[in-house]
Amino acid sequence: MDGNRIRKIVIVGGGTAGWMTAAAFAKILGPRYADITLVESEEIGIVGVGEATIPQINIYNRMLGLDEDDFVRETQGSFKLGIEFVDWGKKNHTYFHPFGPFGVDMDGVSFHAYWLRMMHGGDPRLVTDYSLTSVAASQNRFMRPVNAGNSPLSRIAYAFHFDASLYARFLRRYSQARGVKRQEGKITKVHQRSEDGFIESVELESGQKIEGELFIDCSGFRGLLIEQTLKAGYEDWTHWLPCDxxxxxxxxxxxxxxxxxxxxxxxxxxxxxxxxxxxxxxxxxxxxxxxxxxxxxxxxxxxxxxxxxxxxxxxxxFVTGRRKKAWVKNVVALGLASGFLEPLESTSIHLIQSGIARLLTLFPSRDFEPADIERYNFMIAREFAQVRDFIILHYHLTERDDTPLWEYCRSMDVPETLKEKYRIFESHGRIFRDNDELFNDTSWFAVMIGQGLVPRSYDPVVEAMDEATLRARMNELHSVIGNCADQMPGHADFIAMNCAAKAA
Known part of the structure; x- marks a missing residue:
């Protein structure tokens, strides 16, 4: 088996996608497994505007063994507890999509169902009043979770904002310290094997050839290998997501x-x-x-x-959509080379991370088994479609008809997979998470309620709890969350104490 191992990996393109891939490969595979080379050109700019993330990035950072304070300091970063949406469901209306749970489930039943029962009974409290991250965000407070038993302070979910160009440099230093070779140069030719079309090398403007067995295409929208060379094709979703x-x-x-x-x-x-x-x-x-x-x-x-x-x-x-195949022959596309979903829910960096993780799970030998490639492409296509539906939700579920864009979005036909989410939610407020779907029931609930979709009723199972008990529990939970938020320092103060960037 060792003789069939891939020994030369070439990453085409730097930026966030390229250096995230390089850092992960350096950590998991290391230089003893394979020679890892990243090719990038200072002449070719990077998009570099994806500065917001979701909590899953913490999994990636822990895998690399990063010191979080150092990471935030070096990227001029800040912390993120969720997203505030202004004027989406209707004009002059704001709602918050928080990280972390709403309330706590009770007697094995979702908290969302209890809140809906209270709401239908006339209780004026918002569902976000029962979210510590929402309450803390409204007061510009932040802290990391602490070991506090069942306290909401032990379950604070968060992500980051950072300078994408500084993040790429940070990961470049990490990768090079672990054996990744960086090659400066502009690729002018791609050489394929005559017998099967596999990429065998890329040629630089200088005439230098860089050979590889596995190529990772992080060349951005142009898709130098996956599209310009291997013609993977592109599935255009502009009819659902018209921003271009x-x-x-x-x-x-x-x-x-x-x-x-x-x-x-x-x-x-x-x-x-x-x-x-x-x-x-x-x-x-x-x-x-x-x-x-x-x-x-x-x-x-x-x-x-x-x-x-x-x-x-x-x-x-840009054109919203995805490559019809993210893995073709011995090329895997990551980042913008694999597709683009606008940054409304900060998923761009996560999709890079997810693509890397799935590739490492299905890492090939030099045989490049078709079943592994097919499975990878299936999982990537499914995840892109699930994220796509969640983003479409924001545009479609609106009362706005004050401009041509919003009139178009409000009246457009949406994918059947999203229609099913609507149907299930509209009756009793239920949400089902498909397989390893990225966005959980809390996220779907936050956006559906925030955009104005109120279920006709609620899960009848919550009637098992008498109203007095439910009201007492909800009041206690609301009070606990408020007290926890009061214990959190200000966002700016937390950064000043722990991870402030050095003055230039």
Missing amino acids: RAVAVPCAHGDGEFTPYTRSTAREAGWQWRIPLQHRIGNGYVYSSQFISDDEAAAKLMANLDGEALADPRPLR
């Missing part, structure tokens, strides 16, 4: 709050992100070119910044 452009710009903090959450504000032709870092705020307007011009979008973004712009607006063009 973005303009991004960093700004100074100004008078803006240093929030431990991302803000997404719906605009007339798309939405604007706000991501607070230690040294700046990341901003961007994701929009549909059908409904607004590039100049108008840039002007709208620049008019809605917290402080002075720190660079010129940077335009991006």
